[in-house]
Amino acid sequence: MIEDRLRWNKRYSEGRESVLHTSLTRFYHLAPKGRALDIACGTGETSLYLAKKGFDVDAFDISDVAIRKARLKARREGFKINFKPVDAELFSFGLSKYSLIINFYFLNRRIFAKIRRALKSGGVLIFETYNEEHLSINPNFNPEYLLSKGELIKAFGDFEIIYYCEVSNTTTLVARKP
Ligand SMILES: C[S@@+](CC[C@H](N)C(=O)[O-])C[C@H]1O[C@@H](n2cnc3c(N)ncnc32)[C@H](O)[C@@H]1O
Known part of the structure; x- marks a missing residue:
């Protein structure tokens, strides 16, 4: 969606950077080594972290500004990561391709x-x-982008649930495909 790309490009042009999340550093090692996918990767910190840990990384984000920053960072640090500026609905996910898939925020x-x-x-x-719960912190946040209670458990309930936590305004799921 053009509006989403413009909105996120503006934020990244103004200096926004993605950050590493604790649930990544805490749980990534549970995945078998192989190919990882970082969905909506922003400026690529997660992707770079996984590349440093030995994964072959594909990553995409709708913001071409973020992807440019991510590519630059990876090149500077000497890592080859397959970054793509593309809408999530147009990305070609493939079949049984990834050992690890990351979806943050x-x-x-x-x-x-x-x-x-x-x-x-x-x-x-x-x-x-x-x-x-995020609406109590940011009432202007688009509710379409907020998980309901137990939603991820329902969506991935046939996976082995390794960790699930709904705390305050954040939900975290770590699950293994059978
Ligand atoms: C809150 S940021 C999270 C970035 C990163 N995953 C992190 O946790 O730091 C949301 C990201 O989603 C991306 N995004 C928004 N709409 C998208 C879409 N339709 N397809 C792919 N990426 C999208 C934005 O450009 C932005 O980088």
Whole structure:
């Protein structure tokens, strides 16, 4: 969506940078080594972290400004990461391709089925984003982008749930595809 790209490009042009999330550093090692996918990767900190840990990383984000920054960072540090500036709904996820899929602070329910198919059996999904409680902190946040209670458990309930936590305005799921 053009408006989303423009909105996020503006934020990244104004200096926004992505950050490393604790649930990544805490749980990434549960995934078998192989190919990892970083969904809505922003400026690529997660992707770079995973590349340093030995994963082959694909990553995408709708913001071409963020992807440019991410590519620059990876090049400077000597890592080859496959960054793509593309809308989540247009990305080609593939089938049983990834050992690890990361989805941080991005929510598009229309890609849930693609995430499920793209994970290898034994592969791990780490999904963390805001839930409905976020409205009490930021009443202007678009509710469409907020998880309801238990939503990730319902969506990935047939996976082995390694960790699930709804605390304050954030929900975290770590799950393994059977
Ligand atoms: C809150 S940021 C999270 C970035 C990163 N995952 C992190 O946790 O630091 C949301 C990201 O989603 C990206 N985004 C928004 N809409 C998108 C879409 N339709 N397809 C792909 N990326 C999108 C934005 O450009 C932004 O980088």
